[in-house]
Amino acid sequence: MAVYTDISEDDLRAFLTQYDVGELTSYKGIAEGVENSNFLLHTTREPLILTLYEKRVEKADLPFFLGLMQHLAAHGLSCPLPLPRSDGELLGELSGRPAAIITFLEGMWLRKPEARHCREVGRALATMHVAGEGFQLKRPNALSLEGWKGLWQKSAERADEVEPGLQEEITEELAFLEAHWPRDLPSGVIHADLFPDNVFFLGDDLSGLIDFYFACNDFYAYDVAICLNAWCFEKDGSYNLTKGMALLEGYREVRPLSKEEMDALAVLARGSALRFFLTRLYDWLTTPAGALVVKKDPLEYLKKLRFHRAIVSSVEYGLAPDIAS
Ligand SMILES: Nc1ncnc2c1ncn2[C@@H]1O[C@H](COP(=O)(O)OP(=O)(O)O)[C@@H](O)[C@H]1O
Numbered sequence: 001m002a003v004y005t006d007i008s009e010d011d012l013r014a015f016l017t018q019y020d021v022g023e024l025t026s027y028k029g030i031a032e033g034v035e036n037s038n039f040l041l042h043t044t045r046e047p048l049i050l051t052l053y054e055k056r057v058e059k060a061d062l063p064f065f066l067g068l069m070q071h072l073a074a075h076g077l078s079c080p081l082p083l084p085r086s087d088g089e090l091l092g093e094l095s096g097r098p099a100a101i102i103t104f105l106e107g108m109w110l111r112k113p114e115a116r117h118c119r120e121v122g123r124a125l126a127t128m129h130v131a132g133e134g135f136q137l138k139r140p141n142a143l144s145l146e147g148w149k150g151l152w153q154k155s156a157e158r159a160d161e162v163e164p165g166l167q168e169e170i171t172e173e174l175a176f177l178e179a180h181w182p183r184d185l186p187s188g189v190i191h192a193d194l195f196p197d198n199v200f201f202l203g204d205d206l207s208g209l210i211d212f213y214f215a216c217n218d219f220y221a222y223d224v225a226i227c228l229n230a231w232c233f234e235k236d237g238s239y240n241l242t243k244g245m246a247l248l249e250g251y252r253e254v255r256p257l258s259k260e261e262m263d264a265l266a267v268l269a270r271g272s273a274l275r276f277f278l279t280r281l282y283d284w285l286t287t288p289a290g291a292l293v294v295k296k297d298p299l300e301y302l303k304k305l306r307f308h309r310a311i312v313s314s315v316e317y318g319l320a321p322d323i324a325s
């Protein structure tokens, strides 16, 4: 459960006087998520989500995230909208944390997504990439090569506690990625964390995307690689080619992938696997026992990383042989 910061009813009521949302009738902490504290608010009008921004979110980045949601919603993507306060600001403060209220998105995330859902996700990801064009604010990806190195320095010494030999393996992987990371692919605003828990469905229909708090400017194909990792592997660690094919086809229905992007998929997937491995490893080693959060397993991403190392052609991800190399 991710509620790092508690709120009192009095403080919440005082906070809400700055918004035109009706009367608060109830509120509760949400037992999901990893990064921030989220609360579901019921009012005499519509349900709302209150988010208190926590450790990994820089306050200076919040105008980017909140402005992006407004931009994407205005350009045809289904996603939550931040509510302005009576003074026009999107951001306030509650219990000593930066805080915002966003609209409630109907739907549920899928515990067992199937290939047809992966196709929808591919389409939605490409729709987001297209909708993000023209968004004026920029945010470099803090969790790309330089960020990985910083995270690794904080965990390297203790990595072998998680699996013997990890220190050497990850150090070599970082060196490989530094030498082979693409320099020039089509880029723009990416979601950067489009995992199943951030995509809502109503029945089989995708109802919207949430959690834009890792969004940044980076290669579009890197976002595709993040989704392949997050959606197309089975619990036993195997890659599901049918899901990969569906996700890539869905994406390409909305935004074409160039040959350069397709050729780069394996290295981007390695980088993406390393990125989630490193944040999970850091959290694994540092989250205090008893914290109200479910820690995610870094080794799941180590297995994915090893899978991508063995890829010789992007056909293996599900791209048709005539367009893959
Ligand atoms: N706009 C929203 N509408 C409905 N539920 C939401 C919304 N935003 C967050 N939630 C709920 O809160 C949970 C955690 O949100 P998320 O943004 O993923 O948190 P975190 O950034 O901490 O990972 C989601 O799984 C969902 O249940």
Ligand SMILES: N[C@@H](CCOP(=O)(O)O)C(=O)O
Pocket (backbone or CB within 6 Å): 032, 033, 034, 035, 193, 195, 197, 198, 211, 276, 279, 280, 296
């Ligand atoms: N998706 C990341 C963790 C971030 O969690 P989220 O709740 O913000 O999606 C991972 O799986 O490591």
